[in-house]
Amino acid sequence: MPHTVAVVVGSLRKESFSLKVAHAFAKIAPPLLKLQIVTLHGLSFFNQDLEATPPADWVSFRETIQKSDAVLFVTPEYNRSIPGVLKNAIDHASRPYGQSAFAGKPAGVIGVSVGVIGTAVAQQNLRNILAYLDVPTLGQPEAFIQAKEGLFEPDGSIAAASKQFLQQWVDRYVAWVKTYAT
Ligand code: FNR
Numbered sequence: 001m002p003h004t005v006a007v008v009v010g011s012l013r014k015e016s017f018s019l020k021v022a023h024a025f026a027k028i029a030p031p032l033l034k035l036q037i038v039t040l041h042g043l044s045f046f047n048q049d050l051e052a053t054p055p056a057d058w059v060s061f062r063e064t065i066q067k068s069d070a071v072l073f074v075t076p077e078y079n080r081s082i083p084g085v086l087k088n089a090i091d092h093a094s095r096p097y098g099q100s101a102f103a104g105k106p107a108g109v110i111g112v113s114v115g116v117i118g119t120a121v122a123q124q125n126l127r128n129i130l131a132y133l134d135v136p137t138l139g140q141p142e143a144f145i146q147a148k149e150g151l152f153e154p155d156g157s158i159a160a161a162s163k164q165f166l167q168q169w170v171d172r173y174v175a176w177v178k179t180y181a182t
Pocket of ligand 1: 077
């Protein structure tokens with residue numbers, strides 16, 4: 001039985017490295033994972049005043065998470081934290097209070113940035129949020145990817161230098177999902 005995974009990409013940029021890593025991940029993920037790459041274009045700001053009558057874009061994002069067996073976050077690092085669009089999306093799916101769409105769903109966190117620490121601080125911030133939301137998040141290995149020349153092959157796959165590392169990460173993530181997904 002395949003497990004559906006919402007791959008939430010925390011950048012809206014057309015040429016986003018995070019989006020490219022999400023696609024590269026999809027190329028090496030086993031058929032057991034049915035990946036849906038979720039970008040956050042069109043998801044409006046959360047406003048608690050509208051919780052009783054949520055707009056269609058809120059409902060749609062929330063349902064995407066709800067229907068998934070697992071989540072994979074691909075986060076950029078903005079000012080040593082996660083981008084506002086990603087925090088906004090997490091806030092959406094965490095509501096209404098007590099009915100978080102994330103609760104109990106296994107998650108993974110990876111990230112890519114031009115900086116040498118490769119989103120390490122953003123990922124740590126994200127892990128704090130996910131811990132509060134009761135999301136079992138794969139701890140090891142960590143994946144801090146630096147966006148350097150030659151990271152990707154022309155077809156979008158990860159080049160040889162990082163391929164084995166990413167494959168190992170994928171294998172651990174699959175095992176994590178199998179353990180927790182219902
Ligand atoms: C950044 N960037 C950045 N990089 C980093 O390693 N640590 C940081 O704290 C920040 N802060 C930051 C803030 C803002 C507002 C921007 C726009 C950028 C650089 C960032 O890693 C780079 O732009 C990535 O390419 C963003 O990810 P995507 O859009 O390529 O997925």
